[in-house]
């Protein structure tokens with residue numbers, strides 16, 4: 001399985017390499033963008049301060065090291081931009097694309113994709129989850145615009161993913177796995193301030209203390225039973241691991257780990273978890289039933305991975321399995 | 326200024342006065358789409374108003390019936406039918422199979438920054454200082470300066486470039502749709518592209534986890550969109566799988582003109 005974790009400035013490329021990681025994704029911003037459009041307001045990237053590399057010097061150090069370890073880097077510019085931001089974005093893309101380790105971009109802004117197409121951008125274009133990639137025609141649309149890969153929407157089920165991916169064997173598909181992934185809305189952006197600083201004390205700078213979905217659940221909670229409502233429980237934690245039994249058979253699926261908001265050690269422990277699951281799947285006599293009971297044990301023992309089967313990718317696989325008996 | 330009303334699948338004469346066009350469908354959820362009545366609706370409304378079909382984000386299951394829906398629309402609508410798409414997959418499908426249809430780029434794709442909580446920040450009225458307690462003692466954090474360029478990008482959608490205009494016009498898209506931002510709206514379109522403004526609710530975001538919106542995870546979809554809208558103390562409106570925010574201040578004529586707005590889409594969610 002191809003595993004794609006995020007690389008934050010605090011992550012160790014050596015540690016990722018020692019786990020067999022061959023590709024990472026990373027964000028970029030600099031003093032020019034920061035002066036006009038502070039990343040804390042989700043102006044350049046879905047991640048805020050601490051999630052992305054600041055300045056060409058820091059990015060260059062990581063890109064050169066990645067190359068040394070034979071690791072590919074995909075650079076993320078995954079919000080929507082206004083026309084006035086595009087010259088800075090295009091200039092930055094030109095700068096960072098010079099590094100051999102940089103193999104492509106993860107983007108979704110249509111304006112940007114059109115401009116890169118006109119400039120005959122030579123590296124890969126992968127459409128981020130903000131492209132709302134929910135159906136096979138959307139994949140065809142983006143392929144037609146020059147994309148070679150798609151990050152599928154978090155809200156698709158395993159069977160929906162299988163059906164899309166099978167139609168495009170030549171394309172790369174990334175599917176989110178293995179995080180207590182609290183993203184509640186389609187496209188993972190909610191046209192809102194996303195507020196995802198690594199340094200939580202900086203959140204104050206936004207005067208906004210949480211994501212829109214957290215505010216929504218809090219508001220709903222207040223309406224229902226004041227103060228006695230744990231909004232965190234309402235987030236759709238989903239592990240998606242059961243579906244790996246089927247999805248791993250498709251060679252063009254990449255297991256994407258959205259780990260850029262958590263600390264270094266957690267990033268590694270999540271990679272360890274994927275490797276443990278992969279090992280289980282490599283067993284000769286593994287069946288879906290056996291794998292499911294492994295997943296049950298795995299979730300029970302895991303500290304940082306939670307799952308709500310009602311929203312997990314595997315939900316329709318379960319139903320299909322039940323019916324076929 | 327054209328006046329538009331979004332209708333559901335039932336025929337109604339209520340409040341049709343002064344309405345120039347009816348949108349049949351919705352932009353929040355494919356599960357609540359029902360075009361079975363399109364022919365009757367078109368016959369009923371068609372004499373008095375023009376008809377458009379409005380679509381939300383779609384998954385593959387919705388494309389199964391798409392040919393039947395669009396063929397029926399073509400048959401009953403007489404002239405060139407108009408489709409409002411909020412999914413690039415639907416755009417691709419229609420360009421491939423029905424290139425003669427008029428397309429409108431929906432408000433979920435024009436990508437405005439809508440978070441109502443940004444209002445105080447953009448006005449620079451946020452709290453300026455906060456003390457955070459930590460093991461190493463109290464830490465004073467100051468709010469960020471708000472550059473004028475930041476305010477500017479919150480005031481624009483992401484369609485504003487010659488490259489994008491050409492792409493849309495070449496593909497038979499002659500209109501885009503936007504929400505009524507709480508702050509300034511400064512986008513300038515080419516004269517060939519018109520804009521529609523939704524009023525008075527902004528559609529902030531949608532989810533497929535509508536069954537989780539009530540906090541109980543009943544089912545993945547329990548058609549909560551057909552039930553009562555929850556109005557939260559923080560100003561959010563939750564209707565089924567969608568989150569709205571109300572802004573009932575109509576922009577002045579100058580802003581309407583600047584944004585090429587010649588249509589107001591009236592939507593009721595309560």
Ligand SMILES: [Zn+2]
Pocket residue numbers: 238239240241242307308309312313314
């Ligand atoms: Zn799960």
Ligand SMILES: [Zn+2]
Pocket residue numbers: 354356535536545546547548549550565566
């Ligand atoms: Zn629903």
